[in-house]
Amino acid sequence: MKKPGAGYPLAIRQWSEDERPREKLLKYGEQALSNAELIAIIIRTGTQGRSAVDIGREVLHKFRSLRDISGVDVSEFREIAGLKNAKIAQIKAAIELGKRVQSEEKRTGSPVRNSSDVADRLIPLMRDLRKERFVLLLLDRKNVIADIVDIDQGTVDQANPHIREILQHAIRKNSASIIVAHNHPSGSIEPSDQDKAFTKNLVIAARATGISCFDHIIIGDNRYFSFADEGLIGIYATVAKETQ
Numbered sequence: 001m002k003k004p005g006a007g008y009p010l011a012i013r014q015w016s017e018d019e020r021p022r023e024k025l026l027k028y029g030e031q032a033l034s035n036a037e038l039i040a041i042i043i044r045t046g047t048q049g050r051s052a053v054d055i056g057r058e059v060l061h062k063f064r065s066l067r068d069i070s071g072v073d074v075s076e077f078r079e080i081a082g083l084k085n086a087k088i089a090q091i092k093a094a095i096e097l098g099k100r101v102q103s104e105e106k107r108t109g110s111p112v113r114n115s116s117d118v119a120d121r122l123i124p125l126m127r128d129l130r131k132e133r134f135v136l137l138l139l140d141r142k143n144v145i146a147d148i149v150d151i152d153q154g155t156v157d158q159a160n161p162h163i164r165e166i167l168q169h170a171i172r173k174n175s176a177s178i179i180v181a182h183n184h185p186s187g188s189i190e191p192s193d194q195d196k197a198f199t200k201n202l203v204i205a206a207r208a209t210g211i212s213c214f215d216h217i218i219i220g221d222n223r224y225f226s227f228a229d230e231g232l233i234g235i236y237a238t239v240a241k242e243t244q
Helices: 021-028 035-043 052-063 085-104 115-126 163-172 193-208 232-243
Strands: 133-139 145-153 177-183 212-219 224-226
Touching: 021 035, 035 052, 035 085, 085 115, 115 133, 115 177, 115 212, 115 224, 133 163, 145 163, 163 177, 163 193, 177 193, 193 212, 193 232, 212 232
Parallel strands: 177 212
Antiparallel strands: 133 145, 133 177, 212 224
């Protein structure tokens, strides 16, 4: 059908059945397809002179890996010829579903016992984001995560979570305790002075409302920092107790 090094002069519907990504998947299974072919199925159609597989290859070449694609802004996708809003939305939706599948593998309904129970669930969702995302985990009286709420999505440098908004969510949901988390797009997990000040103020404010703040977790590149593991939550809780 095509010579080595040649492009794809024919539309995919004109390829032999064994070469068409969709038919190939149904016949041999999704594992038989390359990443470019899987992307081609997602975007469905190519453009004049370029197949969906060609576009899929360019997406992978431009953004290097599937993990890197997950954090790409819509404006960067638009730089690729043939990718309009509908196709971009399809790609981003598929990537997000993949991340949520990874996250759901850690969702057992069991009580949160340590920081890794939380980090293992959040890392697939947050490690590749190019902007800071701040989330609130609401726990019931058995320490099971009842809900995860997006509080803020900041600039590349920082999110700006509001303590009042966090506590309002917790009170409205009748949560006994909370955990907060955010990512560092740089991949570093070192807490900033602002991170420390915010966490201290949150622990103090939460205690005043009868809510326990168990932890603040910073997500990096497959790593995390836990304020509780480092003993900082305990220190802040002591300060909160002394100020009451």
